Amino acid sequence: MLKIAVIIGSLRQGSYNLQLAHTLKERYINKIDLEITDIRSLPFFDQDIELNPPQSVKELLVKIKAADAVFIITPEYNWSVPGVLKNAIDWLSRVDKVLIDKPVLTMGVSPGMMGTIRAQLHLREILASPGIQAKLLPPAGNEIYISSAGLKFDETTSRLVDDSTLRFIDRVIEKFIEFAK
Template identity: 55%
Template sequence: MKIVALVGSLRENSFNMQLVKTIQKRYRTLFDVEIADIGILPHYNEDDEHAPSEEVKWYKQQIVEADAVIISTPEFNWSIPGVLQNALDWLSRVERPLVGKPVLPMGVSQGALGTVRAQLHLRQVLMSMGINANILPPAGNEIFIGAAGQKFQDGELTDEATLQFLDQVMDNFVAFVKEETK
């Protein structure tokens, strides 16, 4: 199974990137994770959507070839970062490779609530007419990691309770993807 991950933070030591890399390493026997570099994408411009740059073409092809997508977002001003919105905007036009694609939203922050507000907004964007992704049902599957500074060490998620929960959600996501892509 091939999964493409979108990380909504460009920060060098991003906890969201650390989460995705933890997933990439911890579940390597269940699936392969390819991390899309959304920081190289130009700003979405409707004038360019029918003749996009090579970076946009490559990015869209990554999504087309994936069985599923993981999106890990920080929370900026109670929402998702602009770089992530831009990446999703490119996917919402012309080919629209996220339509029906299984997606797992998640996020990490230093705050006590994790990324609750950002993920609510992310889910709205993912359900929009242009994207219409197939989101893993939230009941028991919402990954809101708060107090990140206490749960990550040396670039990896180490908090045992969080890892156990993540194991359950990943099992649920793999089953969801298999069911939705058969």
């Protein structure tokens, strides 16, 4: 079974993006093995300590290296990626460069209408940079922008319940599994 490390771009306890990760973990339990990583404990990237980084960084590096693929599930902050996510990616882009050739799927949830489009466009540019060179699932037909989160997530269960969105994600996940094999 494909082992997938998940990076969430929000630290918020009630994060819709985290709720999406939990939804995927449960929905595809027989297809993929999702592990949600911790980026909250990472310090700010500091080139002076990159050769011997703190334990939290080492742990993230090991997890990403060991994973067959990575999901990045993120909100949009000020038309781009949240700083906490960029910081995590900066750590991952150095020394071992664990994202090179790693199959990556991006997705995002917003309460507004745009569904994180701008953040994910920036994210794709970042993921193409020399220290990263992730192997992105080609976006055409596979762009997961979830808008109007308040209407699509169940407040009680904290899970994505919108049927057409879930069926669309089902198709993208099937393609991603083939792509990442």
